[in-house]
Amino acid sequence: MESVEHEDTKANAPSVIDRYYTRWYRADMKGKPCEDHCILQHSNRICVITLAETHPILQNGRTIKSINYQISNGCSRLENKVSGKSKRGGQFLTDFAPLCRITCTDETEYTIYSCIRGRLLEVNENILETPNLLLEKPSTEGYIAVILPKFEESKSITENLLNRDEFENIVSKRSSAQSQPS
Amino acid sequence: MDENTVMLPLKEKDKPIIQKLLSAGCCARCVLRFCCVSVQAAYRKQPEETLKELQIFINDTENDKCQDSVALDSRDDYKSKDAAESETSEDPPNKRAKLETSITDVQSEEEAAAVVKSKDGDSRVCVVCLGILQGLCGTTQAIKIAEAVKAGNYEFDTLVLSVSLPAQLCVREHSCWLYVKKEVREKGLVLDKDDVIQVKEAFKWIMQGMVTKELGGIAVVTKVSPFEVSVEFTHPETDADCHFLAATCPDCFKPTKNKQSVFTRMAVVKALEKIPDAKFLKHYPCPPTQPTSSCSPQVQCLHVSVFVAGRYNKFCRSLPQTPWVIDGERRMESSVEELIAAPILSAFRADGFNFSSSGREDVDVRTLGNGRPFAMELLNPHKSRFSKEQMKQLQETINQSSDKIKVRDLQIVTREAMSRMKEGEEEKTKSYTALVWTQKPIQREDISFIDDIKDLTLDQKTPLRVLHRRALAVRQRAIHSMSTRFLDSHHFYLRLKTQAGTYIKEFVHGDFGRTIPNLCQLLKTDTDILELDVESVDVDWPPPVPE
Numbered sequence: 206m207e208s209v210e211h212e213d214t215k216a217n218a219p220s221v222i223d224r225y226y227t228r229w230y231r232a233d234m235k236g237k238p239c240e241d242h243c244i245l246q247h248s249n250r251i252c253v254i255t256l257a258e259t260h261p262i263l264q265n266g267r268t269i270k271s272i273n274y275q276i277s278n279g280c281s282r283l284e285n286k287v288s289g290k291s292k293r294g295g296q297f298l299t300d301f302a303p304l305c306r307i308t309c310t311d312e313t314e315y316t317i318y319s320c321i322r323g324r325l326l327e328v329n330e331n332i333l334e335t336p337n338l339l340l341e342k343p344s345t346e347g348y349i350a351v352i353l354p355k356f357e358e359s360k361s362i363t364e365n366l367l368n369r370d371e372f373e374n375i376v377s378k379r380s381s382a383q384s385q386p387s
Numbered sequence: 388m389d390e391n392t393v394m395l396p397l398k399e400k401d402k403p404i405i406q407k408l409l410s411a412g413c414c415a416r417c418v419l420r421f422c423c424v425s426v427q428a429a430y431r432k433q434p435e436e437t438l439k440e441l442q443i444f445i446n447d448t449e450n451d452k453c454q455d456s457v458a459l460d461s462r463d464d465y466k467s468k469d470a471a472e473s474e475t476s477e478d479p480p481n482k483r484a485k486l487e488t489s490i491t492d493v494q495s496e497e498e499a500a501a502v503v504k505s506k507d508g509d510s511r512v513c514v515v516c517l518g519i520l521q522g523l524c525g526t527t528q529a530i531k532i533a534e535a536v537k538a539g540n541y542e543f544d545t546l547v548l549s550v551s552l553p554a555q556l557c558v559r560e561h562s563c564w565l566y567v568k569k570e571v572r573e574k575g576l577v578l579d580k581d582d583v584i585q586v587k588e589a590f591k592w593i594m595q596g597m598v599t600k601e602l603g604g605i606a607v608v609t610k611v612s613p614f615e616v617s618v619e620f621t622h623p624e625t626d627a628d629c630h631f632l633a634a635t636c637p638d639c640f641k642p643t644k645n646k647q648s649v650f651t652r653m654a655v656v657k658a659l660e661k662i663p664d665a666k667f668l669k670h671y672p673c674p675p676t677q678p679t680s681s682c683s684p685q686v687q688c689l690h691v692s693v694f695v696a697g698r699y700n701k702f703c704r705s706l707p708q709t710p711w712v713i714d715g716e717r718r719m720e721s722s723v724e725e726l727i728a729a730p731i732l733s734a735f736r737a738d739g740f741n742f743s744s745s746g747r748e749d750v751d752v753r754t755l756g757n758g759r760p761f762a763m764e765l766l767n768p769h770k771s772r773f774s775k776e777q778m779k780q781l782q783e784t785i786n787q788s789s790d791k792i793k794v795r796d797l798q799i800v801t802r803e804a805m806s807r808m809k810e811g812e813e814e815k816t817k818s819y820t821a822l823v824w825t826q827k828p829i830q831r832e833d834i835s836f837i838d839d840i841k842d843l844t845l846d847q848k849t850p851l852r853v854l855h856r857r858a859l860a861v862r863q864r865a866i867h868s869m870s871t872r873f874l875d876s877h878h879f880y881l882r883l884k885t886q887a888g889t890y891i892k893e894f895v896h897g898d899f900g901r902t903i904p905n906l907c908q909l910l911k912t913d914t915d916i917l918e919l920d921v922e923s924v925d926v927d928w929p930p931p932v933p934e
Contacts, residue, residue, distance in 0.1 A: 287858075
């Protein structure tokens with residue numbers, strides 16, 4: 206193999222996310238200030254729902270008390286089961302379907318939403334055991350869920366989402382308009 | 388050899404059958420079939436001759452019949468199962484069934500009338516075989532078949548002739564059988580439907596020899612040959628004949644998913660076995676109606692598939708295994724299978740191929756070492772005999788054609804070989820070399836512990852990059868051993884020997900933590916894979932071909 210140019214400091218090689226995923230955003234989900242979600246869309250149309258860096262959970266040194274996938278009396282995202290290549294049985298979600306509820310040690314509560322229409326494939330059970338993953342690696346190991354949009358809708362789901370530039374625009378407007386939200 | 392002098396092995400009890408069928412519009416050969424004549428030569432007579440003989444037979448008085456039925460030639464191929472009967476006809480009249488004698492006399496007038504009618508019947512299309520045993524069954528047709536075979540320019544020693552008949556033939560045959568059954572039963576006799584000679588059989592008896600002759604003597608094998616010449620007869624005019632069966636026996640006709648007709652031969656035969664005679668007669672004319680046209684024949688040649696196997700190397704990091712086409716647009720130039728298949732398809736003059744390999748690598752992964760086993764099914768090869776030298780030559784041609792791939796051990800294998808190759812997929816091991824990037828700076832000592840790790844079991848959830856086309860599952864896979872080669876503070880080469888089916892890339896970067904354990908966890912830093920090579924696929928098939 207060819208030898209590779211390197212830098213001693215933090216490397217600049219594009220990450221797995223940079224190479225294969227497109228970042229989309231939903232800001233102020235359900236009107237709640239700064240509850241921003243980041244949707245990583247793979248080139249094969251599968252989407253990974255994650256917290257955006259600006260989400261309140263990731264600010265001010267918060268720690269997580271509990272993560273609950275039971276979103277209603279009759280529905281737990283943990284019971285989601287898909288089978289076969291066509292992923293039958295997965296719960297079908299709409300934009301505002303809740304994925305989980307996160308309670309922090311300072312008693313603040315947050316609901317994380319689907320953000321897109323599609324079939325729920327899996328939720329991240331690793332963060333139940335190790336909530337710190339969500340704080341340390343929100344974009345990778347701390348992901349929330351994996352959703353498969355319908356084939357016909359794979360392009361249209363991004364119509365309601367912000368791309369990276371649009372999102373960063375909104376974020377910069379926030380900090381200039383008002384003081385940092387807690 | 389004058390086939391026209393073959394005596395028809397007919398019996399007295401056949402007379403009413405012959406009469407009825409001729410007047411119903413059956414051709415001479417179909418009449419022979421219903422008389423259960425199994426002497427092949429009888430069908431090869433000119434149809435006009437056969438008709439004449441039938442007419443003479445049914446018109447004969449008892450005395451004349453004695454004289455005419457004296458065998459003029461005693462030939463070896465007179466293989467009638469009624470051979471014993473032929474001698475009976477020479478016997479004095481009192482040996483024949485007494486019942487038949489009296490009735491024969493009474494019917495002589497009607498017979499005369501029937502003869503007149505059936506003389507015109509020569510030019511009419513047979514109500515049962517729809518012309519298949521008439522004009523579509525002679526030298527002209529044999530020449531047509533031979534032409535089609537020659538045009539295909541196949542390499543072959545033998546051929547098997549197969550015939551496909553329209554389903555309504557069964558219905559018409561059934562109708563004629565019922566027509567005759569009434570008659571036969573009244574005389575206290577039985578005509579078993581299974582004893583009636585099949586149209587297919589008669590056709591082959593007539594045509595096989597003729598086709599052989601037109602092809603200049605290549606043997607026509609009846610049972611087994613890699614080369615099949617199929618003649619398909621269709622008759623749209625009477626396709627509707629079968630339709631009433633759907634109403635009377637609905638459970639025989641399952642709705643098909645594709646556009647093909649639900650009235651398959653099998654389904655029709657099944658329905659005819661079930662339907663009671665009375666019901667059949669209510670819905671279908673007995674005898675069948677007179678068609679206005681003959682069937683249309685279509686000749687197709689098909690050579691059995693040939694299988695070619697070998698091992699391939701891939702030296703390019705931008706070549707997919709199979710053609711990469713999205714929305715009708717090709718996304719990447721060429722593919723491993725196309726580069727290998729092109730020269731082979733052309734050498735074997737095949738219509739198409741099915742490519743299969745023992746596992747696959749990604750577009751950006753090279754395959755080094757001995758290469759990956761593959762096998763190809765070549766569809767309808769017009770040339771199928773290749774010597775070892777010729778195969779070596781073909782291998783060389785492939786290797787010269789592109790620097791992106793290379794093949795070795797190219798050889799012809801059996802169909803069973805395909806499954807042997809797939810056997811290797813789950814059980815065998817594979818070796819890889821990966822170029823790894825680390826986020827935190829490393830030193831040689833930081834990675835040396837990896838060399839000591841043996842038989843590490845991974846729990847791999849289906850990687851997100853293939854999850855759109857694979858079922859979601861957790862797979863346990865083993866990494867048997869690893870070795871490292873330090874490159875610089877952010878890079879090293881990782882060599883791995885793993886169980887087949889292990890996702891290497893996901894082991895290195897962790898796939899959102901869905902492969903556990905992973906290299907990030909082992910090294911306690913973010914890691915990513917920059918390059919991957921397959922070093923060996925440890926399957927010892929196909930057998931190596933010595934240089």
